[in-house]
Amino acid sequence: MEFAGGLVPTGDALGTKNDGFVERASAMEIHARLRRTYETKNTVNSTPRIGSTTISCDVLVIGGGAAGVAAATAAGHAGAQVVLLERYGFLGGLATTAQVGTICGLYLRDTTGAQATPVAGGFANEFSSRLQSDSGTKPLCVDSGLWVLPYSPPIFARVADAIVSESGNVTVILHATVAEARAEDSRMNLVCALAWNEPLNFSPKAVVDCTGEATAAALAGANAENGATDQSPALVFVLENVDPGLVERGLLEVRRELRRAVEDGSLPAICERLALVPGTGTNGRLALKLSLFPANPDRALWQQVTDWERESRALLEPLHRFLIGNVAAFRNSRLDSVAPQLGVRSGRRILGRARLADEQVLDARKSPMGIARGCWPMERWGKSPRPEMTYFAERDYYDIPLDCLRPVELDNVLVAGRCLSAETGAMTSARVIGTALATGWAAGTAAAFQAAGRPLDDAVAQIRRQMS
Numbered sequence: 001m002e003f004a005g006g007l008v009p010t011g012d013a014l015g016t017k018n019d020g021f022v023e024r025a026s027a028m029e030i031h032a033r034l035r036r037t038y039e040t041k042n043t044v045n046s047t048p049r050i051g052s053t054t055i056s057c058d059v060l061v062i063g064g065g066a067a068g069v070a071a072a073t074a075a076g077h078a079g080a081q082v083v084l085l086e087r088y089g090f091l092g093g094l095a096t097t098a099q100v101g102t103i104c105g106l107y108l109r110d111t112t113g114a115q116a117t118p119v120a121g122g123f124a125n126e127f128s129s130r131l132q133s134d135s136g137t138k139p140l141c142v143d144s145g146l147w148v149l150p151y152s153p154p155i156f157a158r159v160a161d162a163i164v165s166e167s168g169n170v171t172v173i174l175h176a177t178v179a180e181a182r183a184e185d186s187r188m189n190l191v192c193a194l195a196w197n198e199p200l201n202f203s204p205k206a207v208v209d210c211t212g213e214a215t216a217a218a219l220a221g222a223n224a225e226n227g228a229t230d231q232s233p234a235l236v237f238v239l240e241n242v243d244p245g246l247v248e249r250g251l252l253e254v255r256r257e258l259r260r261a262v263e264d265g266s267l268p269a270i271c272e273r274l275a276l277v278p279g280t281g282t283n284g285r286l287a288l289k290l291s292l293f294p295a296n297p298d299r300a301l302w303q304q305v306t307d308w309e310r311e312s313r314a315l316l317e318p319l320h321r322f323l324i325g326n327v328a329a330f331r332n333s334r335l336d337s338v339a340p341q342l343g344v345r346s347g348r349r350i351l352g353r354a355r356l357a358d359e360q361v362l363d364a365r366k367s368p369m370g371i372a373r374g375c376w377p378m379e380r381w382g383k384s385p386r387p388e389m390t391y392f393a394e395r396d397y398y399d400i401p402l403d404c405l406r407p408v409e410l411d412n413v414l415v416a417g418r419c420l421s422a423e424t425g426a427m428t429s430a431r432v433i434g435t436a437l438a439t440g441w442a443a444g445t446a447a448a449f450q451a452a453g454r455p456l457d458d459a460v461a462q463i464r465r466q467m468s
């Protein structure tokens, strides 16, 4: 890894061992070592920055959700010196902070199949195999031939951390929030973050924005669209000591009681939007998600998110009290936990060199520049209590071309996961975790090629070999 003060020798302050792999060290340790050894003046260029320490790297991955974990691992595997920045104290993004509970987009839809068939080879498949063996879960057929993989959020975070570390060459910095990004001559050349409240600057050769909101790309001037009004957010919570028979019987009785309460005004309308997290409940621990209404376009998203968080958390107590009093299966239940963050299904996404169109998804269209495969139907959580599902052909998939990951304005930046360039309907399919792992892997590989000055066509060829 290169710092503004010069190339760092092997066995350096970052803990690079002689075999070239980076030791696992906490963000605080890394930061302390960086400060002691490589504190530099701002001499790289005259662009304003927020701190005095500048770290150079080949590939900077911003955001440690499913897409960011895959991107950092891919770039590390490709031999790049990688830094992964994550604003929370653990990896996984919505998979762990919003505790969504199942991975969709890993397996082909198949109403006749007795077993789950992976949509592609490669990283998403390897990640899910590791998750299965660590958490003891198996793919589950939930509805209309759709297969999902249930998982435990803490195990997801642990597997993500282990896989990133094992890839070599990746330095993870947690509690690091990117607040500024600058570009010159169509290249993002400066990213500023607060890492545990200490300012750090990064000077990368290539950047992968996996923030779920295209934050760095937008800060550096890429055009983006706001998808927050497309889909409703949801809060996941877990009740324990619920009658396990409820899962088999389904939520029909629960919904009937909730509708009655909404109609007589004893509960607000969003309570009708309660849904089960598949794969939970058979042992008495039942995860539920309470979907709110999509964002109001007249309000700033930060205001809206604050209200959503506060209102949905305040509602859990009366809702749970109602369930205890009115549905026998919940009579002895207790509130076990609530997800640390509200799950926001749809946010800001870039306007890329290509835009994944709704019809590409519905026609299961293939592309010679396809770098990831989507197989989940369009699943839109709008104003009605249940999602609208739009299916394409069974046992088929669509390709996501590389240019959907490339902002028009920035040559050395790729995005992945739920901030890639897509029409509204296409994003309701491409946002799922399995597809985010696949687009993350592709973006990380392409960024490593860019940083090494190698043609992107070669990256596409390599990714396609790994998928087949």
Ligand SMILES: Cc1cc2nc3c(=O)[nH]c(=O)nc-3n(C[C@H](O)[C@H](O)[C@H](O)COP(=O)(O)OP(=O)(O)OC[C@H]3O[C@@H](n4cnc5c(N)ncnc54)[C@H](O)[C@@H]3O)c2cc1C
Pocket: 062, 063, 064, 065, 066, 067, 068, 085, 086, 087, 088, 091, 092, 093, 094, 095, 098, 100, 101, 102, 103, 104, 105, 176, 177, 178, 179, 210, 211, 212, 213, 215, 233, 234, 235, 289, 342, 343, 344, 345, 346, 416, 417, 418, 419, 431, 432, 433, 434, 436
């Ligand atoms: C309620 C709900 C239920 C869902 N259910 C399912 C499901 O059952 N199965 C499924 O497959 N998918 C589901 N999804 C969709 C899926 O969870 C997400 O689309 C997917 O996890 C997105 O991954 P990502 O890596 O693109 O983004 P994210 O998971 O959002 O990751 C972004 C990461 O970037 C970090 N970050 C953001 N800004 C900054 C910054 N400025 N600086 C540093 N770090 C930053 C965040 O902390 C986060 O870790 C659901 C989503 C919701 C909201």
